[in-house]
Amino acid sequence: MAKKRIVKKKPTKDNAQNFSKYIRRFWILFTGGVFTFFFMFLLASWGLLGEMPDHTILENPKTFLATEIISSDNQTLGKFYLDDNRTPIDYEELPKELVDALVATEDIRYYYHSGIDFRGTMRAIYKMGRGGGASTISQQLAKLLFTKQVSSNKFQRIIQKVREWVIATRLERQYTKEEIIAMYFNIYDFGNNADGIRSATRIYFGKEPKDLKLKESAMLVGMFKNSSLYNPRSDRNPVGVRNRRNVVLAQMYKYEYISEATKDSLQNTQLDLNYSPESHREGTATYFRAYLDKFMKDWIKENPKPDGSKYNLYNDGLKIYTTIDSRMQQYAEDAVGRHMPRLQAEFDNQNTPDRNKTAPFLELDTKEIEKLMNSGMRRSERWRVLKLAGKSEKEIKASFQIPTQMSIFAWKNGKPTEIDTVMKPMDSMRYYKSFLQPGMMSMDPQTGHVKAWVGGMNFRHFQYDHVKTGKRQVGSTFKPFVYATAIDQLHLSPCDTIPRQQITIEAGKYGNPESWTVTNDDARYDGFLTLKAALGSSVNTATARLMDKVGPEPVVDMAKNLGIESYIPAVPAIALGTPDISVYEMVAAYSTFANKGVYNKPVMVTRIQDKNGTVLFQFTPETRDVLSAEVAYTTINLMEGVVQGGSGSRLRGSNRASQAVYKEIITGYPYELNNPIAGKTGTTQNQSDGWFMGMVPNLVTGVWVGAEDRAVHFKSTTYGQGAAMALPIWGMYMKSCYADEELGISKGEFEVPENLSIEVDCSKWEGNGTDSGDTDDDLDGVIDF
Known part of the structure; x- marks a missing residue:
């Protein structure tokens, strides 16, 4: 079979022209596309397609940076920011x-x-x-x-x-x-x-x-x-x-x-x-961060940028280096979190409507409670907002009686929680008044560096700070100021003795408007006590006698020199702790004793840097000599008696009697802190305020516990004393600090000053003056009153 011959057609002139046309179109489109691309690229680079960043902006892109709060152990405690964290x-x-x-x-x-x-x-x-x-x-x-x-x-x-x-x-x-x-x-x-x-x-x-x-x-x-x-x-x-x-x-x-x-x-x-x-109301050290917010705003007002403009706390990326130790802060918050729900549970158990028809208030009648609630209503955020919105007082008051959807704070299984409920705002106010609140601060007495700051138990629901802002009666924690004044003026020894018997300071003396008769809580007035035993057992008549001997003016001066800034009237009654003072002030004052008589103003911020690392602020220590090392050490020695045999003795080994009485609230007991500790409990007259101030050579910590209103309190000192309300927090906190050996918290003795001339070893005096039958024959010497 013959092969079919394939004949290739010769391209015609028209076909060749069409192909060339397509080729030209392709290159025109391709070249045009490339040109268009590069032309648009060029236009964009010139800024004709929209604003373009110049060289300066590229070097420093505009971004909002949060201000970082850094602890002394280089951990981030939190940040200040508005939109960009x-x-x-x-x-x-x-x-x-x-x-x-x-x-x-x-x-x-x-x-x-x-x-x-x-x-x-x-x-x-x-x-x-x-x-x-x-x-x-x-x-x-x-x-x-x-x-x-x-x-x-x-x-x-x-x-x-x-x-x-x-x-x-x-x-x-x-x-x-x-x-x-x-x-x-x-x-x-x-x-x-x-x-x-x-x-x-x-x-x-x-x-x-x-x-x-x-x-x-x-x-x-x-x-x-x-x-x-x-x-x-x-x-x-x-x-x-x-x-x-x-x-x-x-x-x-x-x-x-x-x-x-x-x-x-x-x-x-x-x-x-x-x-x-990471929000302003959550995380660690929330109350401290709230204090720091105000501190920084004040600092910014007084320290403008080199060009005269002001720093922006929320956008400029500042770094604030603080003295807070993140580990100690966590231990402090954990101690509060463990103790407060158990203490609250006992308080609620004692203040049911059946047991107390005016719960949570005590000693107030219906009219007094109504007055107190109306006062709180006018101070509330709801009142402020509605007032700004132009509502009348009648409308605002009525709104407090309308059931509203809300989330309220509660303790559940020992943990903080929120409960969604419907409640009248007025009822929620009364509900919140039943809660006990803590305040706690810890400080290195040698440097003034504040290591922990707990201003309350839940910042989201309770934003009032009980460390620096809150001031409450200090009770017997004021007594060491009286003793220190007496030691300073009269060169007294802890082994000197003083009678228990009642004392009356007559009207007119020291400006007293009326006679003041002092009694003891245990109603014992026989025999004598050493000063160490008197302070250890917080005997009121002994402190009043010392006050009568030195006068209130020198005691006020002593307290002021120790760092107390709150108002203290120069009247004899201050001997028993009637002034309202903050935890912040009390810790600073007690630190002076631990620091051999030298006062260090508390330090919270060591330096501030801008985002480039330039130091904008470096703190300068503020110190002053208040007491001789001898007087400071003698006062410390007196307060060691509080822990050795007085109201703070439960910090030592197990005490079955205490364990039986306080089994509901003594979280962490026994504490078994057997190293040298100086301290003082404090309880106000109606159990509204419980205090404990505790010291070791390189750490001073103060704890206060109480309710928002003084009319909310325990009925008796069984649970309403400082040893039950505040001391357990201190004990658990210190146990945690000691367990963390990297912190280096001292377990040693307080340093004895050279050439100590005051006798502090009372062991050679039979009985230590602690028995009601003691006589001046058994003791070092009776103070001439």
């Missing part, structure tokens, strides 16, 4: 696995391009975006920093994309690859006030970035796709968050950052969040 970190602080996860997921050719991934761009154009976007990490950073998300209009999106390209290339010229990655992590909003990677790791996992595990890094990188949709705290997409994390792990495996076995094992794990919100 951002604290930038350097690239070196990012774990390698976190960076690898980002590159593998977002921009695998990151280290090989200069801001624009042309290969990825061509792929995105060819697949019309179905094969993934082409934005590089540099472009995404450019969008976050300098461009805004526009509408779905395609032309506007193209313009924005061109602007991002231009800015990305400029960023690549301005910064290293590592700096760009750090900026990207620092600028991104991870939701829930987690602005930037450091806030995100602290909020979602309760740790610093350097401590992240691989699966945690993968979850955070997964959030870059959409932090709202893939938010682990949201109920919108719980499965999607985990799936997105697993996509990141798969990408890391794909590009050989991790093995298949690692990928498979981690993909089967849960997210394991440790959600730790």
Whole structure:
């Protein structure tokens, strides 16, 4: 069979012309496209397609940085911010696995391009975006920093994309690859006030970035796709968050950052969040941070920037270095959290409507309670807001009787909780008045550095600070000031003796308007006591006799020199602790005794730096000599008797009698603190206030417990004394501090001054003057009264 001959047709002239036409059109379109691209690129670089950042702005991108509060052990206590809770970190602080996860997921050719991934761009154009976007990490950073998300209009999106390209290339010229990655992590909003990677790791996992595990890094990188949709705290997409994390792990495996076995094992794990919100009303040291907020605002008013403008506490990224030790702060908060619910439970048990028809108030009739509640109503936030809204008093009062949806604080199984309920605002006010509140401060007497500050039990619901703002009657914790004055003026010894018998200071003496007769709580008035035993047992008549001997004016002067700033009337009754004084002042005053008579003004802030590390403030110690070392040591020796055999003795080993009486509230008992401790309990006349001031050579801590209103209190001293209300907090706190040996809290003796001329060893005097039958023949010497 003959082969069929194929005859090729010769191109005609018309066909050749058509082909050439198509070729010309292609090159015209291609050249035009390239020209248009570069022309738009040029227009964007000139700023004609929208404002572009100049060189100065690129060097210092405008971002809002939170002010960071840093503890003495270099931990973040909290931050001040309005919208952006951002604290930038350097690239070196990012774990390698976190960076690898980002590159593998977002921009695998990151280290090989200069801001624009042309290969990825061509792929995105060819697949019309179905094969993934082409934005590089540099472009995404450019969008976050300098461009805004526009509408779905395609032309506007193209313009924005061109602007991002231009800015990305400029960023690549301005910064290293590592700096760009750090900026990207620092600028991104991870939701829930987690602005930037450091806030995100602290909020979602309760740790610093350097401590992240691989699966945690993968979850955070997964959030870059959409932090709202893939938010682990949201109920919108719980499965999607985990799936997105697993996509990141798969990408890391794909590009050989991790093995298949690692990928498979981690993909089967849960997210394991440790959600730790960073807000002004939550977290650690909330009351201290509230004090610091006011401190900083006052400092900012008096310390402008070099250009005359004022620092912004919430946006300028200041760093405030404080004296608070995060470990001791946590121990203090834990001690309060353990003791207060048990004490509250006992109080509530004693103040049921059946047992006390005016509960939680005592000794008030219906009219007095109504007056007290109306006064509280006028001081409330609700009253203030409605008054500003133009409501009449009649309307405002009526609103307090309308049931309202609210969340109230409660103790549940020994833990703080919130209960959603419907309640009249007036009823909620009465409900909150039944709660006992704590105030606690701890300070190094040698430096004045405040180590712990607990102003209440829950800042979210109780924002009044009971450390510095609150002032209450100090009861017997004032007595050491009287004893110190007497020792200073009369050169008394702890072994000197004093009679128990009643004493009356007549009207007119020391300006007394009427006669003042002092009695003892135990109604014993026979025999004699050493000064050490008298203070240890807090004998009222003994303190009153010393006051009568030295006069109230020198005692007031002594208290003022020790750091008490509150008003103290120069009347004899102050001997028993009638003045209202803050925990802050009392701790500073007692610290003077522990510091050999030298007063150190409490220090909370050691320095302030700007975001660049420039020191703006450095504290200067404020000290003064108040007492001789001899008088200070003698007063300390007196207060050691309180713990050795007086009202503070339960800090020692187990005491079965005390354990039986206080079994409901003696959390942490027995404390078994057998090292030298000086201290003093304090209880006011109607059990409204319970105090304990405790000292070891390098730490002084004061604790107060009481209710908002003095009419809310225990019926008797069984539970309403300082030894039951406040001392357990001190005992648990100190046990925790001693267990943490890194803190170096002293267990040694108080240092004896050289050439001590006052006799402090009373052991050679038979009976120590503690028995009612003691006579002056048994003792060192009876003070001439």
